[in-house]
Amino acid sequence: MDIKELVRKNIRSLKPYSSARDEFSGEAGIFLDANENPYGEINRYPDPHQRRLKKAVSEIKRVKEDRIFIGNGSDEAIDLLFRVFVEPGADKVIVCPPTYGMYEVAADINNVEVVKVPLTDDFQLDIDTISVIGAKMIFLCSPNNPTGNILDNINTVLNRFGGIVVIDEAYIDFCPDKSSLSLIDKHPNLVVLQTFSKAWALAGARVGMAFAREEIIEFMDKSKPPYNVSAPNQQAALRAVAQKEEFENRRKIILRQRNYLSEELNKIDFVKKVYPSDANFLLVELADADTIYRHLVSQRIIIRNRNSQIRNCVRITVGTPEENQTLLNKLKNVSL
Numbered sequence: 348m349d350i351k352e353l354v355r356k357n358i359r360s361l362k363p364y365s366s367a368r369d370e371f372s373g374e375a376g377i378f379l380d381a382n383e384n385p386y387g388e389i390n391r392y393p394d395p396h397q398r399r400l401k402k403a404v405s406e407i408k409r410v411k412e413d414r415i416f417i418g419n420g421s422d423e424a425i426d427l428l429f430r431v432f433v434e435p436g437a438d439k440v441i442v443c444p445p446t447y448g449m450y451e452v453a454a455d456i457n458n459v460e461v462v463k464v465p466l467t468d469d470f471q472l473d474i475d476t477i478s479v480i481g482a483k484m485i486f487l488c489s490p491n492n493p494t495g496n497i498l499d500n501i502n503t504v505l506n507r508f509g510g511i512v513v514i515d516e517a518y519i520d521f522c523p524d525k526s527s528l529s530l531i532d533k534h535p536n537l538v539v540l541q542t543f544s545k546a547w548a549l550a551g552a553r554v555g556m557a558f559a560r561e562e563i564i565e566f567m568d569k570s571k572p573p574y575n576v577s578a579p580n581q582q583a584a585l586r587a588v589a590q591k592e593e594f595e596n597r598r599k600i601i602l603r604q605r606n607y608l609s610e611e612l613n614k615i616d617f618v619k620k621v622y623p624s625d626a627n628f629l630l631v632e633l634a635d636a637d638t639i640y641r642h643l644v645s646q647r648i649i650i651r652n653r654n655s656q657i658r659n660c661v662r663i664t665v666g667t668p669e670e671n672q673t674l675l676n677k678l679k680n681v682s683l
């Protein structure tokens with residue numbers, strides 16, 4: 348498969364912006380090249396190539412640095428993938444609802460037709476339908492948001508689909524054994540998205556990652572705004588990566604709390620079903636999602652009402668032990 352064939356013509360021939368820091372990237376010296384202010388704390392432009400952060404990510408993920416893209420959240424990577432590969436007004440993309448809403452929004456912004464291939468009743472991929480649709484790109488979210496489950500047949504899609512396969516692994520650090528990251532060796536059309544927003548506790552910093560073969564990363568890099576990740580945000584991600592123990596502790600607490608929350612929710616009579624989860628949230632079917640959602644809002648507890656996507660379902664993020672207990676107490680006081 349020749350990836351270049353999938354790239355938009357204007358991007359193939361794009362001459363990227365060359366920043367002052369591209370033309371000289373040494374360490375020491377006097378910098379009078381970028382019209383920066385010589386005074387201040389964050390007066391310098393950040394490294395446009397995020398070299399230190401890529402090195403750190405490379406070590407924890409065991410992926411070569413030139414197979415890593417760092418973005419202003421994974422949302423930036425999603426938008427860039429459209430701009431690199433998908434011709435507005437001509438190409439199509441596949442999404443598999445119920446899933447993350449940004450794929451469709453990004454498609455709409457880029458004037459790209461979305462073909463929806465809904466997940467099956469057990470929230471798995473409808474492989475036969477996906478296989479017969481010609482599209483430029485497909486988005487698979489695994490673990491899927493809002494259903495919480497890993498998608499099983501990713502390999503079959505990779506073997507059959509002729510376009511770019513994007514696997515959004517925003518929640519993969521809660522089930523690292525199930526990552527598809529190693530498949531980028533074998534599949535030149537695979538892009539795996541991960542993020543610092545969830546298990547790494549940095550949603551406020553906006554740092555996302557895309558992993559793919561170097562051909563794809565090169566096209567993403569040359570299409571991105573040069574200074575797309577701010578210096579404080581790169582530093583925040585570097586600090587997070589350096590605090591491995593903190594990361595592990597929090598992850599363990601969240602996973603234990605997820606299981607506790609699931610058990611306790613199951614004891615409540617208007618809870619019809621708590622779906623199994625590989626992520627830091629639970630999809631829960633209630634007798635009447637709208638009523639219970641409104642009741643919790645009146646108690647200043649905000650969960651995500653997914654009734655419009657999956658009948659009578661809500662998505663509950665695992666909070667601190669105290670937050671989870673408060674939620675359970677409020678729910679136990681609801682009388683329908």
Ligand SMILES: *Cc1c(COP(=O)(O)O)cnc(C)c1O
Nearest residue numbers: 420421422447492517542544555
């Ligand atoms: C939360 C989430 C993201 C994270 O997006 P960022 O822009 O990195 O914060 C990506 N994909 C899915 C499915 C998510 O739920």
